[in-house]
Amino acid sequence: xxxxxxxxxxxxxxxxxxxxxxxxxxxxxxxxxxxxxxxxxxxxxxxxxxxxxxxxxxxxxxxxxxxxxxxxxxxxxxxxxxxxxxxxxxxxxxxxxxxxxxxxxxxxxxxxxxxxxxxxxxxxxxxxxxxxxxxxxxxxxxxxxxxxxxxxxxxxxxxxxxxxxxxxxxxxxxxxxxxxxxxxxxxxxxxxxxxxxxxxxxxxxxxxxxxx
Numbered sequence: 575x576x577x578x579x580x581x582x583x584x585x586x587x588x589x590x591x592x593x594x595x596x597x598x599x600x601x602x603x604x605x606x607x608x609x610x611x612x613x614x615x616x617x618x619x620x621x622x623x624x625x626x627x628x629x630x631x632x633x634x635x636x637x638x639x640x641x642x643x644x645x646x647x648x649x650x651x652x653x654x655x656x657x658x659x660x661x662x663x664x665x666x667x668x669x670x671x672x673x674x675x676x677x678x679x680x681x682x683x684x685x686x687x688x689x690x691x692x693x694x695x696x697x698x699x700x701x702x703x704x705x706x707x708x709x710x711x712x713x714x715x716x717x718x719x720x721x722x723x724x725x726x727x728x729x730x731x732x733x734x735x736x737x738x739x740x741x742x743x744x745x746x747x748x749x750x751x752x753x754x755x756x757x758x759x760x761x762x763x764x765x766x767x768x769x770x771x772x773x774x775x776x777x778x779x780x781x782x783x784x785x786x
Contacts, residue, residue, distance in 0.1 A: 580597065581651070583595065583669070585619045585635075590614040591687070596610045617633040630645065636665050636690070636748060664719070665686055666682075666686065693747075694761070718766075718773070720771075725777055726744060730744055736782070736783070737759075738786070742757055756785070
């Protein structure tokens with residue numbers, strides 16, 4: 575376990591896309607909530623110690639939701655970099671690493687975001703985020719992604735997923751309609767119109783999936 579006081583935490587702002595980072599050293603000696611705010615003032619990461627755990631409220635650059643995680647406080651002292659994923663898009667949205675390793679983590683995050691933008695033929699992060707809708711509709715049921723991830727993985731292993739480039743790999747992405755399967759190589763996609771677990775299950779009968 576590391577005692578390095580140069581341990582950093584970072585997230586990418588969903589409004590401007592810039593990586594915001596700060597040092598975690600002070601968190602070990604206080605019990606109050608800490609807030610790391612982006613320079614654009616439109617988002618903030620909240621860190622709150624809860625006994626042997628830490629509660630993290632993380633703004634998400636992919637779906638605009640603020641995701642809440644409860645992790646062991648030991649995570650803050652790890653020798654190896656640690657990250658947390660958006661539960662809907664399954665992309666990394668929070669990073670903890672020492673000062674030396676954080677640069678590589680944020681560069682990987684930048685490349686990942688750039689790849690997603692390219693796959694959606696989008697010029698701005700707001701083009702891949704869901705539209706402003708009622709709070710009750712803002713984030714799909716996590717069961718949607720559980721079901722469709724299983725389907726996509728199962729069909730891929732069976733050779734039942736095709737696209738124009740025939741290369742893959744294929745991944746599932748957040749979409750206003752529910753979710754969409756995307757070819758990471760050519761950007762071809764298939765939209766699943768499913769905003770509930772039961773709607774997602776209606777696709778389980780598919781034995782093939784063509785992305786176009």
